[in-house]
Structures are given as structure tokens and as C-alpha cells.
Amino acid sequence: MFSGTKDFMGKPAPAGYIAGLGRGATGFTTRSDIGPAREASAAALQKEAQATTGDDAGDDERYNDDPENESGLFSSLPYDADDEEADAIYAAVDAALANRRKKRRDTKDKEQKASIDDQPDKLTDMFVDAKIELRNVSVDDWEALPEAANLSRRKTKKDLGRERFVPVPDSVLTTAHHATQVDAAVPAGQADGTHTDFVEMGAARDRVLGVRLDQVSDSVAGQTVVDPKGYLTGLNSVLHKSDAEIGDIKKARLLLKSVITTNKNHAPGWIAAARLEEIAGKLVQARALIAKGCEECPKNEDIWLEAARLNTIDNAKVILAKAVRHIPTSVKIWLHASKLEGELASQKRVLRRALEFVPTSMTLWKAAISLEENPRRCAHLADACPLSACRSPVDMWLTLAKLETYDRAKAVLNKARKTIPTAHEIWIAAAMLEESQGNAANVEIVIGRGIQALANKGTVLPREKWLDEAVECEQSGAVLTCQSIIKHTIGMGLEEEQFKKTWIEDAETCTEKRCYATARAIYEHAVAALPHKKSIWRRAAFFEREHGTREQLLHLLERAVAAVPHAELLWLMAAKEKWLAGDIHGARSTLAAAFQANPASPQIWLAAVKLEQENRDYDRARAFLARARDQAGGEPRVWMKSAVLERLLGDFDAAIALVQEGVMRFPTFAKLWLIWAQVEEARGNIAAARDVYAKALKSAPTSVALWVQSAQLEERAGWEAKARVILDNARMVKPKTPLLWYEAIALEKRCGNTSQARFLLATALQECPTAGLLWGEAILLEDRPQRRARILDAIKHCGESDLHVLLAVARVFWAERKGDKARSWFERAIKADDDYGDTWAYWLRFERMHGTPERQAEVVNKCVAAEPKHGEIWPRVAKAVENTGKSIEEILELVAAEVKSTV
Structure with missing residues (x-):
């Protein structure tokens, strides 16, 4: 510078x-x-x-627009560093001034905007949306708008010339009344027409209308000349097309005309043009177009079929006759021509003529054979059929075999096997043929040879394909063939370590498809191939119990206990099935054999005790329990069952002695403490029972059942406050336990403190947000208008398969008297858990009130099959001393009588 x-x-x-x-x-x-x-x-x-x-x-004015403009006089001067520095300084000054005034400017803009928003909208702005929608108004809607009326009520010259209407005088109405000549008599006092009887006028109008209707009716038969049905049919046949539809048809006609003009050999264009004229109601033009199309495209079968469809039956026959001259190998045209024939002989003649031109068409051969009534004639046609030239001749062979006798069917299948050696369907058909004749031994031979022959020819089907074939055989009634296929193919392509898992999955899949014979065959092969796998025997036994007979189940269990004698569950299932069948001696023999195989098994000892107890042989039961305490004394349930038996027999001292010895051996086993306290309460010693619970809670503080029973003892004794304290302490020891919260809420409900119960419920849901037991109680405790919303919340938190939520919803619909919905929700609750006995009781109570005897019996039968053991009320009723030995049906009735029927 x-x-x-x-x-x-x-x-x-x-x-x-x-x-x-x-x-x-x-x-x-x-x-x-x-x-x-x-x-x-x-x-x-x-x-x-x-x-x-x-x-x-002339451009002088543009230089005065911007003072910074230097394109005029100083345009030739150079732009040096001084100018650049000056511009930068001025720009910095401008930016500083702009930033300094920015806050004030923003504030001013906000104030202006607020003032504008506070001002009322203009009338033109209020109808902007309506004006935009006017673009969708059609011309017809505009023309249909009514003219604006003159509401000013001002008398103008224009109004003076307007036509006026006045009421019709009574005399005119009277004259019209007499003109009909229906009733010429005039009552007295009304001859001058000064008085009007509107009732009489209405009657006259009805008479006039009747006279006019009678004029258009037949005077002979009394029926109208106009046929109402025909008139309505004519109205239906009239095609009313709007301007838009007519315009679309015209456009389509032009386009299709261009298509068939530019390319006359385009058959779809001719078909589309003909169908357009058909839709437009111009059948003559449609036929003319399709006829011209047939001339232009004689080698297209679709256009000939379309021409036949548009014409009458007689004309269609002529058209198809022309078609086969141009396309003699068209199967569709021959079949359609056969269907147009009314007589059976004509249809056969057409098909035979077709087979002369198309001898390798399997469709034509099948159609020809299906029209034959004589099996011998069918066989002759099948023999004439060049099966080796057909694309799918297997079905033809099988069809022919079904039409023949046993010996001829075997010959046909043998011929088919030689003709098509790679078709497995022929071997399966041969096996089914043998099964239909009762040759069970030959079925397995045929399947085995067939698989070997296919393998020799290089045809190896996958295991899944053979499984599908077995299912089809079962659905066709060929059970032996199904079993043979499973036996020879179920292990194809599998390693030995894959057998168990794969076979169980296959059996379960077949069970879901209701293919029980196939599933049974898979289990049979599995237990034969893997006889020492207890899980396979167990699944097979469960399958037979659900879908088989008792004889099949017992036979399977006998084989199972012989193969795996150390499987305690299988022994117990076998003994129970014999006991249910009424074979007490057989059940005892089974348990005796189970003792020899498993001498130290507490489950078998307890099963033997239960068997004797159910049969009221208490001495044998005591003896079994004594031996069990000696040989299986390490199982606390043995001591518990011993104490329960003594309590049942009324020997409270012996029961307490056994319980005391048991709690010394197993101090953390809560059920022993519970039995001790219950025995003390039964003897009327509440203080001793309270001491037992106190000791039990020190030995097993994590047992929820001990806390709950202790609180219920205090409640029964009249100490509700102490029961609340026990439940509060229990929640401190076992936090986030839904059952403890539920018992506290139930305690408040029984005491009548509904508000406190709701408060506890809200707190419980915060601590246990996914507890279905609490959500079910929340649904029932809610007021009726809010129950639907509470149900949605419960399903959202617990899912759609929670037992307690489903049961609560069913009870809600029951209270609202919606029987079908309540029944469906009861079924869903049972599917969720059929071991919950209270659900069965509620359902039976519901059916007792709103169902039929058939439905009630169905509920009872299903409950007996399910054998429920858990619930809120069910265990207490089932384990009561006075209900010992009662059946499930009797327990169900007792619980159903105790549950509440309303919400």
C-alpha cells in the first residue's frame, strides 16, 4: 500500500x-x-x-441503480489489492451492523407475526379450501345446481310479469270428483260445493286410481297384461352406459382397429376387438369380427374357440368343424367339440376321430376312456393307446389296472412296470392291490423289490417324497402299504446320530396332519431300531394314549418295560392303564415287576401306595410306606405320604410323629411343615399351629406356600392385621412374587376394603408388570365400563396365551351375558393350560347356567381326561380329608359349586 x-x-x-x-x-x-x-x-x-x-x-439509467456499479466510467480501471481490502472492510462493517440489529429485527418480526395471527381471517382466506375443491366438480354437477331464489320480497317490474299460482277452488275439485263417474251421488248439504270433505276426496282419489289400474288388467283372468317378471328381465338386459363409458369404448375400438389393421395375423387383437363389441352389446359386430379373425389367423386355436363361444351351439359346431380342418392336432378344439355334442354316442365319435389325428394325447385318451361304461371297452381302448409315446402314461396304466379284476390288474401292472421301469407309482399301486386282496405278506415284498428295482435303474427318490407317498396311501386306506413304505424308506440318507431327532420330528409332523397311521408306523420303526431310547418309548406311549386304543397302549408299554426296565415312568403308565381298565390284579403285578427292576425307586413305592389307598386297602398301604421308608427313606415325599395317610385315618399322634421325624431329616421340605401345622389346626390347637409356622419360616423362609398358609391361619383366627403383617414380611423376603401380592389383595377384598385392594393392585402391577395372575385380578376388580381397556392392557403386557388373563376375560363375557364369546375364551384358557382345575370348574358352572346337557357332559369328559391338579380352589377341595377317594368328576362338581358365577 x-x-x-x-x-x-x-x-x-x-x-x-x-x-x-x-x-x-x-x-x-x-x-x-x-x-x-x-x-x-x-x-x-x-x-x-x-x-x-x-x-x-441509452443505458444510462442502469448505472444509477447501484452505487457499487463500476461497469460504466471506471470499468477500465484495474481492481487491485487496495480495492479488495476496502471492500473487505466495508463488508465487515456491514456484517457487524447487521449482527447488532439482528436481535431487534427478530423481535420486531415476531411481534408483527403475532399481530397478524391475532387478526381475524379474511373472508377470502376462509374459503380457500372450498375453492380448491371446486376443481373436482363435473359439468353435470354444475348444471344440476338450482337457481338462486329471490328472497328480497321486493315488487319489481320483473316480478309483476311472473306467472302466479293460486289455490284451486273447491268447486273445481268437486267437478273433477263427479267427472270420474264413480260415485255421482252428492250428500245432502254439499250440493253447492261450499263445504269440502277431505275424507271423501281421498276415497274418490283411491277409486279413480283403482279404475285406471283395472283398465290395464285382463278382464277375463284378472291378471295384468304386462308380465312383471318379463318386464324386470327386460330392464336388466338394458345396458345404461354413461358418456365416459361410451368414450372409453370408442377409444378402445380405435386402438384395437389399429392393432388388427397393422398386424392382421395377431389373434389376441381380433379376440379383444370381438369381446369389446360384445361388452358394448353389439353381438352381431362381434361375430363378424371374430369370423374375419378366423380367416386371417386360421392356425390359432384360441380364436376358433372364441368364435364358437360367441355363436350358438349349431353354429359353433360348424365353426369347430372348420377349425379342425386347419388345426387337426389341437386337443382343445377336439375336446370342446366333444362337449358341444348332446348325445353320448356323438361325443365318443368325436373323440375317436380326434385320436386318429392326435394318437399320443393322454388327455384325449383319458376323456375317451371316461366316456366308456363297459370296463372291457375301456381296456380295449387302453390297449390301443400308444402308452410309450405319451408324455405321462403312468396314470393311464393305473386307471386301467383299477378297471380290471385282480389277475388282469396284476398283468397290467407287470406290463406297465416293464414299459416304464422308473415309475415308483406302479410299485405302490401293486402293493395296494395286494393289500386290497388281504395279502399282507406280499405288500412288504412288493415295496422292498420296488425300491431295489428303482435303485438299480438309477431312480432314487428322497426320503421326504416317500414320506408323502406314505401319507397318500394312508389317506387312500392302504395302511399296510403306508407302514411298508415307512419301514423301507424312513432311514434313507440319515446318519445314525440323526435317527432319533429326525424320526420324532417326522412323527410329530404327521400327527399334526392327522395322519396317525403314518406317525404310528414311524414310532414302530423307531422303537424297533432304537429299543434302548427311553424318550422314544415315552413319546410313542403318549401318542397311543392320545390317538390309539387302550389295548394298543398296553401292548406298547409291555414291550417298553421289557426293553427299558429302568424307565420308571413307563412302569407307572402301564400300572395306571390297567388300574383304569379295572384290572387291579394286573396293576399290582405290574408294580411288583417294577419293584424288582427298580427296588429303590420312591415313585414306584408311592404309586403302589396310591393304588392301595384308592382301593381302600389301608393296611397294605401302611406296609408299603413302611418298606418305602426303609428302602427309599431319602425321599421326603415318602414321609409326607405316610403322615397324610395317618391323618386320613384319624391317627393325629402318629401323623405328628412321622412329620417330626421327617422335618428332622428334611428341614427345608415345606410340605412336611404344612402337614404338621394343618394337623395341629385340625386338633384345634391354633397356638401350636402358629408355632409350627414360625419354626417353618425360619427353616424354609423362601417357601411361598408357608407364608400364605400362615397368613390364612391368622385370618381364620380373626387376626387380619397380623395376616397383613405376615404378608408384608413375606414380600420383603420374596420380592416380586405375584402370589404374595395376590393373597394380600384377596385378603383386603374379603375384609371389604376395596379401595385398599385397588391400591395394592396398582403397586403390585408396578413391581410385577407381566404377572397374569395380577392382571386377571385387575380385570375383575375394574368397573364395568373400564374393563375392556384393562383387558387390552393385560393382553399387551402378558400376551395372548396367559391362563389367568384368558380366564378373567371369559368371566367378563359371562357377566355381560355373551355366551358364545365366553365359551370361546374358556376354550382358549383350557388350551393354554388344562392342568388348572379352576378353569374347568368355571366352565362347568357356566355351562350349567347357559349350556346344554351335551356341552356339560363334554366339559366333564375333557376334564376327566386332563386330570387337573392345580388351581386356587381345586387343590384345597381335592386334598380335603372328607374328599379322599373321590373321582375327578366329583371333585369338579364340588369346585364348580364353590366358584363364583358373577364378576
């Missing part, structure tokens, strides 16, 4: 420059100078500069 060399040195002076003019010098001129020796004016300088730069003088 302060360099020693000036920028203007060595540069030419600008035009009109006079040295010293800026300091007041006027200068001087000589004759050699050009121009006057005086100061040039600004206008002259500008004009001269424009002339030098070539700018147009």
Missing part, C-alpha cells in the same frame, strides 16, 4: 485528462492541441467515455 512505485506510472492517461485540473489549474492550449482550451463538462466527459468504451448511451 505504501510502496515506492506508483500504480499510475507508465500507464496512459484516461481520456479527457487535464493535468492539475483537480487543484484549480485551467491549463492552456496551443494550435497543435485538439479540442478547446477549456474545462470539459461532466456530460461531455461521460459521452466521450461512452464513445471510447462502446457503451450505448
Whole structure:
């Protein structure tokens, strides 16, 4: 900026420059100078500069628009670093000023915007949306708008000339009444027409209408000349098309005309054009178009079939006759021509003629055979069929075999096997044929040979395909064939370590498909191949119990206990089935054999005790328990069952002695403590029972049942406050336990403190948000208008398969008298858990009130089959001393009588 060399040195002076003019010098001129020796004016300088730069003088105004514009006089000057620095300084100053005023400007803008929003909207702005919707109004809607009425009530010259209407005088109505000549008599006092009887006028109008209707009716039969059904049919046949539809048809007609004109050999274009005329109601034009199309595209079978469809049956026969001359190998045309024939002989003649032109068509051969009534004739046709030339001759062979006798069917299948050696269907059909004749031994031989023959020919089907074939055989009634297929193919492509898992999955899949014979065959092969796998025997036994007979189950269990004698569950299932069948001696024999195989098994000892106890042979039961305490004394349930038996027999001292010895051996086994406390309570010693619970809670503080029973003891004794304290302490020891919260809520409900129960429930749901037991109680405790919302919340938190939520929903629908919905939700609850006895009781109570005897019997039978053991009320009723030895049906009746029928 302060360099020693000036920028203007060595540069030419600008035009009109006079040295010293800026300091007041006027200068001087000589004759050699050009121009006057005086100061040039600004206008002259500008004009001269424009002339030098070539700018147009007419654009002077654009230089005054922007003071920063330097494209005029100073456009030729260089833009150096000084100018750039100056511009940067000015820009920084402008930015600083803008930032300083930005806050004030923003505030002012917000105030203006707020003032604008506070102002009421203009009338034009309020109807912007309505104006936009006017674009969708059609011309017909505009024309249908009514004219605006004149509501000013001003009398103008225009209104004076308007036509006026006045009420019709009574005399005119009377004259019209007499003109009908229906009733010419005029009552007295009304001859002058001054009085009007509107009732009489209405009757006259009805008579006139009746006379006019009688005029259009038949005077002979009393029926109208116009046929109502025919008239309505004619109305239905009339096609009412809008302008848009007519326009679309015209456009489509033009397009299709262009298609068939440019490419006359395009058959779909002719078909589309004919169908368009058919839709438009011009059937004659459609037939003409399709006829012309047949001439242009004689080798296309679709266009001939379309022409036959558009014409009458007689004309269609002629058209198809022309078609087969052009396309004699078209199977579709021959079949359609056969269907058009009304007589069976004509249909056979057409198909035989077709087979002369297309002898390798399996479709034509099948159609021809299906029309034959004589099996011998069918066999003759099948023999005439060149099966080796057909694409799928297997079905033909099988069809022919089904039409023959046993010996001829075997010959046909043997011929088919030689003709098509790679078809497994022929071998399966041969096996089914043997099974139908009762040759069970030959079935397995045929399947085995067939698999070997297919393997020799290189045809190896996957195991899944053979499994599907077995399922099809079962559905066809060929059970032996199904079993043979399973026996020879179920292990194909599997390693030995994959047998168990894969076979169980296959059996379960077949069970889901209700293919029980296939599943049974899989289990039979599995237990034969893996006889020492207890899990397979167990699954097979469960399958037979659900889907088989008792004889099949007992036979399987006998084989199972012989194969795996150390499987205690199988012994117990066998003994139980014999006991249920009424074979007490057989059950005892089974348990005796189980003792020899498993002498130290507490489950078998307890099963023997239960058997004797159910049969009321208590001495044998005591003897078994004594031996069990000696040989299986390490099982606490043996001591518990011993104490329970003594309590049942009324020997409380012996029961307490056994329990005391048991708790010394197993101090953490809560059920022993519970029996001890219950025996003390039964003896009327509440204080002793309270002491037992106190000791039990010290030995087994994590047992929820001990806390609950202790609180219920205090409640029965009348100490509700102490029961609350026990439950509070239990929740401190076992937090987030839904059962403890539920018992606390139930305690408050029994005491009548509904508000406190709701408070506890809200707290419990916060601590246990996914507990179905609490959500079910929340649904029932909610007021009726809010129950639906509470149900949705429960399903959201617990899912759609929670037992307690489903049961609560069923009870809600029951209370609302929606029987079908309640029944469906009871069924869903049973599917979720059929071991919960209270659900069965509620369902039976519901059916007792709203169901039929058949439904009640169905519920009872299903409950007996399920054998429930758990619930809120069920265990207490089932384990009561007075209910010992009662059946499941009797326990169900007792629990159903105890549950509440309302919410």
C-alpha cells in the first residue's frame, strides 16, 4: 500500500485528462492541441467515455441503480489489492451492523407475526379450501345446481310479469270428483260445493286410481297384461352406459382397429376387438369380427374357440368343424367339440376321430376312456393307446389296472412296470392291490423289490417324497402299504446320530396332519431300531394314549418295560392303564415287576401306595410306606405320604410323629411343615399351629406356600392385621412374587376394603408388570365400563396365551351375558393350560347356567381326561380329608359349586 512505485506510472492517461485540473489549474492550449482550451463538462466527459468504451448511451439509467456499479466510467480501471481490502472492510462493517440489529429485527418480526395471527381471517382466506375443491366438480354437477331464489320480497317490474299460482277452488275439485263417474251421488248439504270433505276426496282419489289400474288388467283372468317378471328381465338386459363409458369404448375400438389393421395375423387383437363389441352389446359386430379373425389367423386355436363361444351351439359346431380342418392336432378344439355334442354316442365319435389325428394325447385318451361304461371297452381302448409315446402314461396304466379284476390288474401292472421301469407309482399301486386282496405278506415284498428295482435303474427318490407317498396311501386306506413304505424308506440318507431327532420330528409332523397311521408306523420303526431310547418309548406311549386304543397302549408299554426296565415312568403308565381298565390284579403285578427292576425307586413305592389307598386297602398301604421308608427313606415325599395317610385315618399322634421325624431329616421340605401345622389346626390347637409356622419360616423362609398358609391361619383366627403383617414380611423376603401380592389383595377384598385392594393392585402391577395372575385380578376388580381397556392392557403386557388373563376375560363375557364369546375364551384358557382345575370348574358352572346337557357332559369328559391338579380352589377341595377317594368328576362338581358365577 505504501510502496515506492506508483500504480499510475507508465500507464496512459484516461481520456479527457487535464493535468492539475483537480487543484484549480485551467491549463492552456496551443494550435497543435485538439479540442478547446477549456474545462470539459461532466456530460461531455461521460459521452466521450461512452464513445471510447462502446457503451450505448441509452443505458444510462442502469448505472444509477447501484452505487457499487463500476461497469460504466471506471470499468477500465484495474481492481487491485487496495480495492479488495476496502471492500473487505466495508463488508465487515456491514456484517457487524447487521449482527447488532439482528436481535431487534427478530423481535420486531415476531411481534408483527403475532399481530397478524391475532387478526381475524379474511373472508377470502376462509374459503380457500372450498375453492380448491371446486376443481373436482363435473359439468353435470354444475348444471344440476338450482337457481338462486329471490328472497328480497321486493315488487319489481320483473316480478309483476311472473306467472302466479293460486289455490284451486273447491268447486273445481268437486267437478273433477263427479267427472270420474264413480260415485255421482252428492250428500245432502254439499250440493253447492261450499263445504269440502277431505275424507271423501281421498276415497274418490283411491277409486279413480283403482279404475285406471283395472283398465290395464285382463278382464277375463284378472291378471295384468304386462308380465312383471318379463318386464324386470327386460330392464336388466338394458345396458345404461354413461358418456365416459361410451368414450372409453370408442377409444378402445380405435386402438384395437389399429392393432388388427397393422398386424392382421395377431389373434389376441381380433379376440379383444370381438369381446369389446360384445361388452358394448353389439353381438352381431362381434361375430363378424371374430369370423374375419378366423380367416386371417386360421392356425390359432384360441380364436376358433372364441368364435364358437360367441355363436350358438349349431353354429359353433360348424365353426369347430372348420377349425379342425386347419388345426387337426389341437386337443382343445377336439375336446370342446366333444362337449358341444348332446348325445353320448356323438361325443365318443368325436373323440375317436380326434385320436386318429392326435394318437399320443393322454388327455384325449383319458376323456375317451371316461366316456366308456363297459370296463372291457375301456381296456380295449387302453390297449390301443400308444402308452410309450405319451408324455405321462403312468396314470393311464393305473386307471386301467383299477378297471380290471385282480389277475388282469396284476398283468397290467407287470406290463406297465416293464414299459416304464422308473415309475415308483406302479410299485405302490401293486402293493395296494395286494393289500386290497388281504395279502399282507406280499405288500412288504412288493415295496422292498420296488425300491431295489428303482435303485438299480438309477431312480432314487428322497426320503421326504416317500414320506408323502406314505401319507397318500394312508389317506387312500392302504395302511399296510403306508407302514411298508415307512419301514423301507424312513432311514434313507440319515446318519445314525440323526435317527432319533429326525424320526420324532417326522412323527410329530404327521400327527399334526392327522395322519396317525403314518406317525404310528414311524414310532414302530423307531422303537424297533432304537429299543434302548427311553424318550422314544415315552413319546410313542403318549401318542397311543392320545390317538390309539387302550389295548394298543398296553401292548406298547409291555414291550417298553421289557426293553427299558429302568424307565420308571413307563412302569407307572402301564400300572395306571390297567388300574383304569379295572384290572387291579394286573396293576399290582405290574408294580411288583417294577419293584424288582427298580427296588429303590420312591415313585414306584408311592404309586403302589396310591393304588392301595384308592382301593381302600389301608393296611397294605401302611406296609408299603413302611418298606418305602426303609428302602427309599431319602425321599421326603415318602414321609409326607405316610403322615397324610395317618391323618386320613384319624391317627393325629402318629401323623405328628412321622412329620417330626421327617422335618428332622428334611428341614427345608415345606410340605412336611404344612402337614404338621394343618394337623395341629385340625386338633384345634391354633397356638401350636402358629408355632409350627414360625419354626417353618425360619427353616424354609423362601417357601411361598408357608407364608400364605400362615397368613390364612391368622385370618381364620380373626387376626387380619397380623395376616397383613405376615404378608408384608413375606414380600420383603420374596420380592416380586405375584402370589404374595395376590393373597394380600384377596385378603383386603374379603375384609371389604376395596379401595385398599385397588391400591395394592396398582403397586403390585408396578413391581410385577407381566404377572397374569395380577392382571386377571385387575380385570375383575375394574368397573364395568373400564374393563375392556384393562383387558387390552393385560393382553399387551402378558400376551395372548396367559391362563389367568384368558380366564378373567371369559368371566367378563359371562357377566355381560355373551355366551358364545365366553365359551370361546374358556376354550382358549383350557388350551393354554388344562392342568388348572379352576378353569374347568368355571366352565362347568357356566355351562350349567347357559349350556346344554351335551356341552356339560363334554366339559366333564375333557376334564376327566386332563386330570387337573392345580388351581386356587381345586387343590384345597381335592386334598380335603372328607374328599379322599373321590373321582375327578366329583371333585369338579364340588369346585364348580364353590366358584363364583358373577364378576
